[in-house]
Amino acid sequence: MKIVISFLTLAIFALALNAAEKNPAIDRAMAGVESAVGKAKVDVTRPVYHFHAPANWMNDPNGPIFFNGYYHMFYQLNPYGDNWGNMHWGHARSRDLVSWEHLPIALWPSKERGEEHCFSGCATTGSDGRAMIIYTSIGQGKRADDYAEQWGAISDGDLLVWGKHPKNPLLTDKLHGDLKVYDWRDPFLFRDGGRDFLVLGGNLNQRKGGQAVVLLYEAENPQLTEWKFRGVLFTHPDAKVVNIECPNFFPLDGHWVLVVSPHGKVEYFTGKFDPVAGKFTAEQRGLIDGSDNYYAPNCLLDPQGRRVMWGWVRGFKSGLGWNGCLTLPRVLGVDSQGQLRERVAPEISKLRGERFELTEFKVVEGSRKIEIQGDTLEIEIELESGTASDFGLKVRSARDGSAAVPIGYDGKSLGVGSARIPFSLRPDEKALTFHVFLDKSVVEVFANDRACVTRVINAKSEDLGVEVFATRGEITVRSLKAWPLRPIW
Ligand code: FRU
Secondary structure, three states, X not given: OHHHHHHHHHHHHHHHHHHHHOOHHHXXXXXXXXXXXXXXXXXXXXXXXXXXXXXXXXXXXEEEEEEOOEXXXXXXXXXXXXXXXXXXXXXXXXXXXXXXXXXXXXXXXOHHHOEEEEEEEEEEEOOOOOEEEEEEEEEOOOOOOOOOEEEEEEEOOOOOOEEXXXXXXXXOHHHHXXXXXXXXXXXXXXXXXXXEEEEEEEXXXXXXXXXXXXXXXXXXXXXXXXXXXXXXXXXXXXXOOOOOEEEEEEEEOOEEEEEEEOOOOOEEEEEEEEOOOOEEEEEEEEEOOOOOOEEEEEEEEOOOOOEEEEEEEOXXXXXXXXXXXXXXXXXXXXXXXXXXXXXXXXXXXXXXXXOEEEEEEEEEEEEEEEOOOOOEEEEXXXXXXXXOOEEEEEEEEOOOOOOOEEEEEOOOEEEEOOEEEXXXXXXXXXXEEEEEEEEOOEEXXXXXXXXXXXXEOOOOOOOOEXXXXXXXXXXXXXXXXXXXXXXXX
């Protein structure tokens, strides 16, 4: 009997594989990506140790999940061009969060069923042990802001082959009764007290402002195919916010964290969740990242219990055969004041080459060129504020001083290239530590682990210098460490 079952399982698996090989929509899409790889590869501005699609357009990270020994990353992908459109789900996996293996496209729009786009969503391990995706399906000829359904997909054992769920659509706007929800999309699953919940983003007033919401649903069966609408979990407190995309909602370090993408800088709120009332009460708020080049993050819980988050890096030039990448994986925490902490996953240090180090030195009115150079660097610098009114690092600096990307602090704000956010050292913070990840046209900066700024930069390929600067006064550099980082692709 056992043998019969295993043969049967094999046969079903072979059938599934066959079906996937014969899925003309995926074949066509894969060929589309392949045809742009040559062009994308030769572009010298493309990041080399940040996650990205093989070629063409990518946006949001979707449904990250740890499954059977691998981290899986899905993402919004246009297989047919380096601009937004034709949304599919690209797929890759990694053993260590550092190097990634590209896999066949996971989700494609089922045109025969009237589907136009597979928008963002989440993944989970279902009650039968198989992985399941829940995502937003946009119908042909439908307006994404006014009409969407939430669909499911299920996979084979290795997450390589996906099929649309036979029970689709899993959630429709009928659940809302008389309440009209606009821009209803981007499901995110969470579990609390043995119950399965889903949050979705949207607004209640056609983006007129003041009614940008996160909506709450609860599963009525373990298969996650029947859902009940629990009401509005959260309304954005700022009247100028017109809509919420890609909500993430999870418990962390004794707090509940809500992350929202409000068509601007991505924010977090920490506070309390009342599952009986279906309400989230925010107590603290802040920015996940101080730059609008960062958007639509998604996260997973890994086997070590870490909450790991990636954001989409956007704002690159068009016409290069690629567009978009993800930030490095960031491990999240909440401090005693309810504020979010983000740290690049320590695994990334595997990419380091030979370490360069300087111990204490002063910079007086001006700048000091550092011996290490490059456009793929990790730099950690600890600065003591002295008399200088503005101080920090410059990367991608030109030999003749004509260009550079400054990363500086002026006592009340933090600047990275052209982005600036409010930031002040706390009385208990004696020094300022910048942790910088420079990768060609992307720089990710962490200041004392509590402020992050991701920037898309535009530098000439020959501008590779690193400097420490102090304006109107002096500063002491306690230490500076730097490493060249290796490509992951
Ligand atoms: C966020 C977003 C999501 C949507 C997806 C479409 O960047 O607009 O709301 O699901 O991108 O690609």
